[in-house]
Structures are given as C-alpha cells and as structure tokens.
Amino acid sequence: MQFFIDTANLDHIREAAELGILDGVTTNPSLMAKEGITGEKNILKHYRDICAIVGPGKDVSAEVISTDFKGMVAEGKKLAELHENIVVKIPMIKDGIKAIAHFSELDIKTNCTLVFSAGQAILAAKAGATYLSPFIGRVDDITWDGIALIKEINEIYSLQMYETAILAASIRTPLHIVQAAKAGADVVTCPLSAITGLLNHPLTDIGLEKFLADHKKANG
Numbered sequence: 001m002q003f004f005i006d007t008a009n010l011d012h013i014r015e016a017a018e019l020g021i022l023d024g025v026t027t028n029p030s031l032m033a034k035e036g037i038t039g040e041k042n043i044l045k046h047y048r049d050i051c052a053i054v055g056p057g058k059d060v061s062a063e064v065i066s067t068d069f070k071g072m073v074a075e076g077k078k079l080a081e082l083h084e085n086i087v088v089k090i091p092m093i094k095d096g097i098k099a100i101a102h103f104s105e106l107d108i109k110t111n112c113t114l115v116f117s118a119g120q121a122i123l124a125a126k127a128g129a130t131y132l133s134p135f136i137g138r139v140d141d142i143t144w145d146g147i148a149l150i151k152e153i154n155e156i157y158s159l160q161m162y163e164t165a166i167l168a169a170s171i172r173t174p175l176h177i178v179q180a181a182k183a184g185a186d187v188v189t190c191p192l193s194a195i196t197g198l199l200n201h202p203l204t205d206i207g208l209e210k211f212l213a214d215h216k217k218a219n220g
C-alpha cells in the first residue's frame with residue numbers, strides 16, 4: 001500500500017518525505033486555503049514547490065475548481081503541464097466523468113474525488129480514472145461505515161479487473177490506515193499526525209528505556 005500525505009503544508013510534506021516512506025501528496029482547495037495560498041500564480045507556484053520537495057515519480061494531486069467539462073479540461077491541462085508529478089483531481093460529477101475520460105485518452109493521470117458510493121466508483125473506473133478517492137472519514141461522520149465502502153469497492157474492482165487504484169481519503173486516525181490496508185486500499189492519503197501516530201506503542205517506549213538503562217549500568 002502506498003502512503004500519500006493529505007496536506008498543502010510544505011513543512012509537513014518535507015517531514016513525511018524525510019521519513020523515507022512517502023509516495024505522493026494530495027491537496028484540495030480547502031487545504032490550499034488553510035495554508036493561505038490564494039491567486040492563480042501563487043497556487044501554481046505552490047504545486048511546483050510541492051513537486052520539488054517530493055522529487056521525481058511521486059504523484060501530486062492538484063484539484064480543478066471548474067465544474068463544467070470545458071473549464072475542467074482547460075484547467076486540468078494547465079495543471080498537468082506544470083510538472084510531470086501532477087495528477088489532475090476532478091470531482092465525481094457528470095462533467096467530471098467526461099473530463100476523466102478525456103484525460104484518460106490523453107494519458108494524463110486523474111484522481112476522481114468526493115466519492116461516497118460503489119456506483120460512483122464503477123463510473124470512475126469505466127472513465128479510466130488513475131485514482132479513486134472514497135472519503136472514509138466523511139462517511140464515518142454520518143455514521144455510515146467508510147471502511148466497508150473501501151471493502152465493497154475493492155471487491156468490485158478485483159472482480160471486474162478495473163485498473164483504477166483505490167486511494168482511501170479523508171483518513172483521520174492511525175486506525176483508519178490499518179483498516180484501509182486490511183480492506184485492500186492501494187493508497188492511503190493522510191495527515192502527518194495519522195502517519196506518525198503509527199509509530200506509537202508504550203511497550204516500545206518502555207523497552208527502549210530499559211535497553212538504554214541496562215547499557216548505561218553495564219558501561220558506566
């Protein structure tokens with residue numbers, strides 16, 4: 001399973017990249033706004049900065065703002081031309097599906113976002129999306145089961161041999177990461193806190209303290 005970081009914060013991206021386990025980045029308009037990145041020029045520069053931090057071969061999702069086919073295609077082309085790492089992130093709406101099919105023909109990578117059902121997942125795969133982003137945290141927020149959705153999509157994609165990668169998004173906790181891995185997600189995209197949260201275990205802390213204390217006792 002690949003690890004993407006879900007943020008537009010350059011320090012967090014750098015920290016995750018330095019861990020040596022980072023495979024890519026996802027952003028969205030809310031995450032860009034949170035970092036105070038506004039205006040087309042600054043937004044495009046920020047995507048270039050992210051690509052420079054993560055280095056070659058790491059996919060970076062950049063989301064279109066347009067909601068009509070023509071607008072999404074124009075915006076997506078501009079984003080894709082920015083850097084070879086860029087994946088055009090497109091919402092799961094009618095024109096979005098048309099745009100994904102169009103980009104698929106052009107061999108431009110896409111990430112179909114705001115996915116909440118197996119039916120939407122089938123459409124996105126048929127259109128040729130590179131990644132599919134089911135939002136598991138937001139499904140849990142309304143007391144449905146986000147992980148069950150990943151399992152259902154994984155079952156369908158395996159049976160139908162769809163090539164679209166399941167990118168479990170809206171991850172909130174380290175437990176979500178473990179559950180997404182068990183449910184068959186190809187990628188998880190998560191905040192830095194969820195990634196570093198995987199490190200924690202009290203027995204590791206107690207064990208390390210004891211090893212260091214014993215070494216000190218024996219060696220002075």
Ligand code: E4P
Pocket residue numbers: 006026027028113133135137138169170171189
């Ligand atoms: C990722 O592609 C999504 O934009 C993101 O995971 C949404 O997460 P949230 O539900 O925590 O906002």
